[in-house]
Amino acid sequence: MMNLKRMVPLAMAMTLALAVTACGKKADSKEAGDGANAGKEKAVVYRTLDEIKESGTINIGVFSDKNPFGYVDENGDYQGYDVYFANRLGEDLGVKINYVSTEAANRIEYLETGKVDVILANFTVTKERAEKVDFALPYMNVALGVVSPESKVIESLDNWNPKDEMIVISGTTAEPFLIENYPNIPLQKYDSYATAKNAMENGNGVAWANDNTEVIAFALQNKGYTVGIPSLGSQDTIAPAVSKGNETLLNWINEEIKSLGNEKFFHANYEATLVDTYGLEFEDSLVVEGGQVQ
Template sequence: MKKQSLKKLIQTLVLALGAFLLAFSPLASTLTAHAADNQSSVSAIKKRGYIKIAVFGDLPPYGWVNKDGKRVGYDLYLARRIAKDLGVKAKFVQVNANNRVDTLNSNKADLVLANFTVTPERKQTVDFAKPYMKVSVGVVSKKSDPITKVSQLKGQKLIVNKGTTAEQYFTQHKTGASLLKFDSKTQQFNALKNGRAKALADDNSYLYAWVKNNPKYTVGIKQLGKSSYIAPAVKKGNKSLLNWTNKEITKLNGENFFEKDYNQELKPYFGSEVKASDIILTNQK
C-alpha cells in the first residue's frame, strides 16, 4: 500500500474513533441535555413570546376551569404574574398529578405550577425552585363515620390520586389500607361520594376547600408526617429558567404577593379554621 493511501486511512480511522468516543462520552450527554434545555431557557422563551406552564384543570381553588371557561386559582394567579414579569404570554398545559414530570421531560411545558410537592424522589427527575406553599397529607371521610386516626383505615379502602405524596405516604407506611388509585382529582372525589372507599387521602390544603363545599364530609386527620412544600419545577438541568424563577419568588415575597394571592384565590374557599400562615411561606431570601 502506498504511503499516501496509508496516511489517509489512518486519518479516517482517527476521525471515526474520535466521533465514536464523543458520542458515548459524558460530554456528549451533557451537550445533548443542554441542547434540549435551550428551548426552555429564559432567552428562548422571550424569543418565542410565550411560556408553557403546566397547571391542573380540576383542582379548586388552586387550578381549575370556571363556569365561564376561564382558568383560575392560586397557581394560575402566580402563573400569569410570572409570564407578565418575563414579558411574554402564558400558554397553559393541563396535566394530572401523575404526568407532571413527563410533561416537562417531553418539553410540552417549560414550568410546572400544578400544586407540585417537593420530595426527594422528584428531585431526582426535575429541578425545583424556591417553594411558595406548605402542605401536609390529610384524610377526609364522612362526618357520620369519621376517620380520625390511621389505625381505623386497616382493612379499609382508601382513595388516592396517582403520583401524589398521599399515594407515596400510604405506599411507604404499612397502614393496612387498600389503595384505590385514580388519575384525576375529579375521579377521586366522585369515587368518595359514590361510596367506593371509606376515606380519601390527599393534600390537606385543598381537602379543607373541598369539605367546605361538601359539608357531609370532614378532614378527620389534618396532618400525616412532616409538612412538605409546594414549588415550581423546571426540567432537570434548566439552570436559566430555574435561576430566574428563584429570583422571581424572592421578589414576589418582598411584595407580599403570596398573601394577596391567598386572600383573593384561597381564603373564600376555606373554613375559618384555616389561616394564611397555614398555607403560604413568607420572608424567604
C-alpha cells in the same frame, strides 16, 4: 493479458471491499451520531430563559380540576392560586402564557419531555422528585390530610379494617407515604382529582388521602364530609418546578419569588383565590413569602 485480466477482478474485489468497509464505518458513525444526538435530545429538552423570551410565550403546566388551586371556570379560563402566580410570572417575564392542563402523575414527564417550561400544579417538594426536576423556592406549606364522610369519620389510620380502601391519586405524595407507612391499607388509585372526587362522592372508598389543603377544600365545598386527620406525616412545601438543569429559568423564578415577597404577593394571592374556601384562619400557616419557610 493474463496478468491484466487477473488484476481487473482483483481491483474490483478490492474496490468492493473498500466500499463495504466504508459503508460500515459510515453506518457505525451514524449510529454513534444518532446515539449522541438522542442523548443530547433527552438531556436538553428545556428552553432557556432567553429562548422563552425570544419565543414570546411560556408553557406552564397547571391543574384544570383542582379548585381553588388550578381549575377552568365557566368561561373556559384558568383560575386559582397557582394560576394567579403563573399570570404574574408571565407578566413580569413579558411573555404570553400557554396553559397546559396536567395531572399529578405526568407533572415530571411534562418537564422531562419539554412539553412545559414550568410546573405550577400544587407540586410538593420531595427528595425523590428533586432527583428528576429542579424545584425553585417554595410559596406554600402543605402536609397530608384525610377526608371522610361525616357518617364514618376516619381520625386514625391505626387498626385499619383490611376490607376498607383508601382513595389516592397516582403521582401524589399520599401514595408512597401510605405504601411505606401503612402497607396494610388497600389503595384505590385514580389518575385525576375529578375521578378521585367522584369516587369519594359515590362511596367507592371509606376515605381519601391527599394534600391537606385539598381535602380541607373538598370538605368545605361538599356537605357531608369532614377532615378527621388534618395533618399526616411531615410538613412539606409546594414550589414551582423546571426541567433538570434549566438554571437560567430556575434562577429567574427564584429571584422573582424573593422580589414578590417584598410586596406580600402570596398573601394577596391567598386573599384573592383561597380566602373564600379557607377563610383568614389558615392564611399565615399556608402562605410562604419570599421563599422563606417559617
